[in-house]
Amino acid sequence: MRSRRHSHAGNPAADAPASAGSSIASQSGNVRRAVIDPDFAVEARGLTTAEAGRRLAEIGPNRIPARDRESLWSELLESLREPLVLLLLAVGSLYAVFGELHDALIVFGVIGLVALTEAAIEWRAGRAVAALSALAEPKVLVWRDGALADIPIEALVPGDLIELRAGSRVPADARLVESQDLAADESLVTGESEPVPRGAGDPESVALLAGTAIVRGAGRAVVTATGAASTLGRIAGLVAETKQPKTPLQLRMGELARTLLWAAIGVSVLIPLIGIAAGQSPKEMLLTGLSLAFATIPEELPVLIVVVLGLGSLRLARRGAIVRRLVAAETLGAVTVVCTDKTGTLTENRMALTDTIPAVTLAGHRATPPETIDRVLCSAALASEPAMIDPIDRAIRSAAEGHGITRATEQHFPFDQTRRLASGYAAVADGRVEIGIKGAPEAVLERCSAWRDGDGVRPLDEPMRATFLRAAAERGRGGRILAIASRMLAAQPPSRDVSETELVLEGLVVLRDPVRAAVPAAMAALGSAGISVSIITGDQPSTALTVAAEAGIRHAHILTGAELQGLDANTLARRTADGAIVARAEPADKLRIVSALTEAGEVVMVTGDGVNDAPALRAAAVGVAMGRVGSDVARQAAQVVLTDDSFATLVEAVREGRRLYDNFRKAIRYYLAVKVALVLASAAAAILGLPLPFTPVQIVVLELFMDLGASLAFVGQPAEPDVMCRPPRDPDARFFDHGMVLGLLAGGVTLAAIVFASFWIGLDRFGLSGARTVALVTWMIGHAALGLAMAGGVRNPVSLLRNGVLLMWIGAAFLFAAGLLWFAPLRDALHGAAVSLDIVAICAGLAALVPLWTAALGPPQPPAARNLTASRPAPTSSQELP
Numbered sequence: 001m002r003s004r005r006h007s008h009a010g011n012p013a014a015d016a017p018a019s020a021g022s023s024i025a026s027q028s029g030n031v032r033r034a035v036i037d038p039d040f041a042v043e044a045r046g047l048t049t050a051e052a053g054r055r056l057a058e059i060g061p062n063r064i065p066a067r068d069r070e071s072l073w074s075e076l077l078e079s080l081r082e083p084l085v086l087l088l089l090a091v092g093s094l095y096a097v098f099g100e101l102h103d104a105l106i107v108f109g110v111i112g113l114v115a116l117t118e119a120a121i122e123w124r125a126g127r128a129v130a131a132l133s134a135l136a137e138p139k140v141l142v143w144r145d146g147a148l149a150d151i152p153i154e155a156l157v158p159g160d161l162i163e164l165r166a167g168s169r170v171p172a173d174a175r176l177v178e179s180q181d182l183a184a185d186e187s188l189v190t191g192e193s194e195p196v197p198r199g200a201g202d203p204e205s206v207a208l209l210a211g212t213a214i215v216r217g218a219g220r221a222v223v224t225a226t227g228a229a230s231t232l233g234r235i236a237g238l239v240a241e242t243k244q245p246k247t248p249l250q251l252r253m254g255e256l257a258r259t260l261l262w263a264a265i266g267v268s269v270l271i272p273l274i275g276i277a278a279g280q281s282p283k284e285m286l287l288t289g290l291s292l293a294f295a296t297i298p299e300e301l302p303v304l305i306v307v308v309l310g311l312g313s314l315r316l317a318r319r320g321a322i323v324r325r326l327v328a329a330e331t332l333g334a335v336t337v338v339c340t341d342k343t344g345t346l347t348e349n350r351m352a353l354t355d356t357i358p359a360v361t362l363a364g365h366r367a368t369p370p371e372t373i374d375r376v377l378c379s380a381a382l383a384s385e386p387a388m389i390d391p392i393d394r395a396i397r398s399a400a401e402g403h404g405i406t407r408a409t410e411q412h413f414p415f416d417q418t419r420r421l422a423s424g425y426a427a428v429a430d431g432r433v434e435i436g437i438k439g440a441p442e443a444v445l446e447r448c449s450a451w452r453d454g455d456g457v458r459p460l461d462e463p464m465r466a467t468f469l470r471a472a473a474e475r476g477r478g479g480r481i482l483a484i485a486s487r488m489l490a491a492q493p494p495s496r497d498v499s500e501t502e503l504v505l506e507g508l509v510v511l512r513d514p515v516r517a518a519v520p521a522a523m524a525a526l527g528s529a530g531i532s533v534s535i536i537t538g539d540q541p542s543t544a545l546t547v548a549a550e551a552g553i554r555h556a557h558i559l560t561g562a563e564l565q566g567l568d569a570n571t572l573a574r575r576t577a578d579g580a581i582v583a584r585a586e587p588a589d590k591l592r593i594v595s596a597l598t599e600a601g602e603v604v605m606v607t608g609d610g611v612n613d614a615p616a617l618r619a620a621a622v623g624v625a626m627g628r629v630g631s632d633v634a635r636q637a638a639q640v641v642l643t644d645d646s647f648a649t650l651v652e653a654v655r656e657g658r659r660l661y662d663n664f665r666k667a668i669r670y671y672l673a674v675k676v677a678l679v680l681a682s683a684a685a686a687i688l689g690l691p692l693p694f695t696p697v698q699i700v701v702l703e704l705f706m707d708l709g710a711s712l713a714f715v716g717q718p719a720e721p722d723v724m725c726r727p728p729r730d731p732d733a734r735f736f737d738h739g740m741v742l743g744l745l746a747g748g749v750t751l752a753a754i755v756f757a758s759f760w761i762g763l764d765r766f767g768l769s770g771a772r773t774v775a776l777v778t779w780m781i782g783h784a785a786l787g788l789a790m791a792g793g794v795r796n797p798v799s800l801l802r803n804g805v806l807l808m809w810i811g812a813a814f815l816f817a818a819g820l821l822w823f824a825p826l827r828d829a830l831h832g833a834a835v836s837l838d839i840v841a842i843c844a845g846l847a848a849l850v851p852l853w854t855a856a857l858g859p860p861q862p863p864a865a866r867n868l869t870a871s872r873p874a875p876t877s878s879q880e881l882p
Helices: 049-059 072-080 083-097 101-136 231-239 248-277 282-296 300-318 326-334 370-382 391-402 441-446 462-475 519-528 541-551 569-577 587-599 611-619 632-637 648-687 696-713 738-790 797-802 804-822 824-829 837-856
Strands: 031-033 139-144 147-152 161-165 173-185 196-198 213-225 321-323 337-340 352-358 411-416 421-427 433-439 448-453 456-459 480-489 503-512 532-536 555-560 580-583 604-608 622-626 640-642
Touching: 083 101, 161 173, 248 282, 248 648, 300 321, 300 326, 300 648, 321 648, 326 622, 326 648, 337 569, 337 587, 352 370, 352 391, 352 462, 370 391, 370 421, 370 433, 370 480, 370 503, 391 503, 433 441, 441 448, 441 462, 441 480, 441 503, 448 462, 462 480, 462 503, 519 532, 519 541, 519 648, 532 541, 532 587, 541 555, 541 580, 555 569, 569 580, 569 587, 580 587, 587 604, 587 611, 604 611, 611 622, 611 632, 622 632, 640 648, 648 696, 648 738, 696 738, 696 804, 738 804, 738 837, 797 804, 804 824
Parallel strands: 337 532, 337 604, 448 503, 532 580, 555 580, 604 622, 622 640
Antiparallel strands: 031 173, 139 147, 139 161, 161 213, 173 196, 173 213, 321 640, 352 503, 411 421, 421 433, 433 480, 448 456, 480 503
16 A cells, blocks of 8 residues: 655644534544554545545455355255255155156156245345345445545545544544544443543554444544454454344244154154055155155244244335344334433424514513514524534524524624623624624523613613523423523624623523424324333433423323432332333433333333433344434444334334234244144044045145245235234243134144045045045145135235235135146146036035134134233322423
8 A cells, every 4th residue: 555644644634625514623622633654644635536446446345254145056055955855855766766757857846946936035035134234334424535425334445534423433443643532432342341532642542443432522533454454354254154143933933843843753654654554555655754744844934934024124124114133023013112212213303493582572561573583583693603513503593594584693602611602793784793692591691781672672670680580491491492682882892701791681592302293193103002102311301391292292200310320120110111201311321221121021112313322222122223313333233223213113113013923923823724734634544544635746735835825925914903002912922822722723623624525525436536636626725715814814805905925825726726627737747637516616615614614713812912000010100291
């Protein structure tokens, strides 16, 4: 890499454009600078685009090592190594050894279709995850061609000059060249729990490590290492193959799969032995046993979990919620408490001037002349920064412009913590100078000697001063209130002290951060779903109460951060589980509340956008960060990122989480019901000494339809009408409750009985091949009808119109059944025989009993709900919000 030296190498801001509002050198405070190592000397105005492109081509993107996404061919080979596919290969090979080449080709064809389908699904899922990762990828401010640019972190190269602020994550290894009171959280890389001071000019503290977070101050740094060469890249290279922990549902399904596996092995051994004892062909029974093992071993359970959660995550992404971990998609449906911050989540994160109150109104006069409002806004605008960087100044000047006031400030004195006010002045037409002042009411009133009463000015005595202070306290609840004053001088004031005395009070302005329009409806929806909401904010209680009232929270108990210190974990959980407003809270308070609620058995969702929210976001069952205004630290600590920053999107996320869980239960119930039906129908024939209803090849085909139905058809089923009108499910409840077991047994036994009855009738009328054709047609119609019933189509037929995959699957099953009856090549390939249409009518009539019998049992019960009354004792006190 080329080394460069410049006269401003130790001060990159020297040549930076004057328009850069983020320059650290322009800020007050202790600014430290350093000279860069010659190996990483940098242009004071940043790299040029051409030079950055050259270095990017030479070194590569700033991306940590990760396992390369497999090609479609690799995914296909991986699918062929699945145990169940190997079992099918054994069946096909035995057919070939026994000389049944026709059947062997059918089995091998099914193997190819299954493997290709699974490989394509996984390959597309990988592409979708990569696309979602790109959406959630943070950006960084970097100097390019003498101007600040917001670029993806992957485009960073060594030598880039980057800007860092509190809330930023360091995108690559770097060395500080300029800093102001900067500290970094290095816990992610080094395990150091306390923030570490970092500063330019000190060899011991000049280095910044990739992946650390800036928690205080600001800085400018030159990138020294990117990608795999960075500290984080070297660590990530060691753990790139680490697997993501399984979710509780995956673990529960894994236990179920092991239990069913042994049951399936027992069935696939026992039924062939019974058949051999009854005089059936050993060769036929061996193939049947392998085919039954293929059809009954629950190999689809793990795949079903991934498909349901993965497709649900994609649906959420289209609705504005990027799921960074699949576990969140599962947990969303069980959320019982939402802990949210205020600014940027419930509110718009912008100040707006909501009220302008002239002094004459504060004094009790009923009439408020319009010109008095204009005078208040004019003086307030004069006291505001023309560049409108500060949000309060921006709100005041925007309001003034709305009234046609566009006065330019010639000299501005910024807000001073000691004076507690800001001021500015401009010349008027007659050569005099008009001064505008804004600040804390008590600070401004101390400097006032008069107040404006319409067109005149009255002296300000102590009783009237007290009246104005009381009015300011009442009017300012829930917002930021500023007193506005003015003074007219004959000439430019010699000092700020002179300009800010002997003032005339013009009035007050009230500024608030408006509540987002969609928040009240979202709060009502969460309440209907049995989910309580707690607001945790660092603001004062009056502000938090006002926002809560505007958001639709009418009853809540009020706590402050100081009051939390005296509560143990159990009391804290009781006081916040039903919804609370916690004001003057510190980041540690929010984390403590989340931990207490979690220990009490609540499933907590935390929303936030700032650095102070990151600990609670990471500790919550579901952490949700704002994608637009959220800090890098918050987004990377969260499991879900909202691309639209809308609190209303949370309602859709909870709805989708509940829909996913409901549909997963439906899919599992169907999946086990059809396996029970196949085992019972085969066992009945074996026990009665009859040939089995299906050949091994036919069982393989049936399994293909069963797997497609369970894996895909149920996933897209719309939510139940009451999904957001019932309490959250109990995460500790049994997955197989009484209703679910009864439903799958009823469906499985009914389907098995109808299929075996049709097989029995067919044996008497058409012989073995015809009987198997009748049984196969009955199965195809019956198992599709069972799927329709278990998906809820009998109770809510309209919902089927919104599930195209389910309709296509049912249509494919009926088309296949029709092909068995009227398409001879298909029938011959499956060793079938022609049958009369009267039997077809009987089959269709019998199959129609499946959904009728299932519907007669009543609708499937939703998951067991939390007993919120028992788990949440009544609070000791509450307050109704205004």
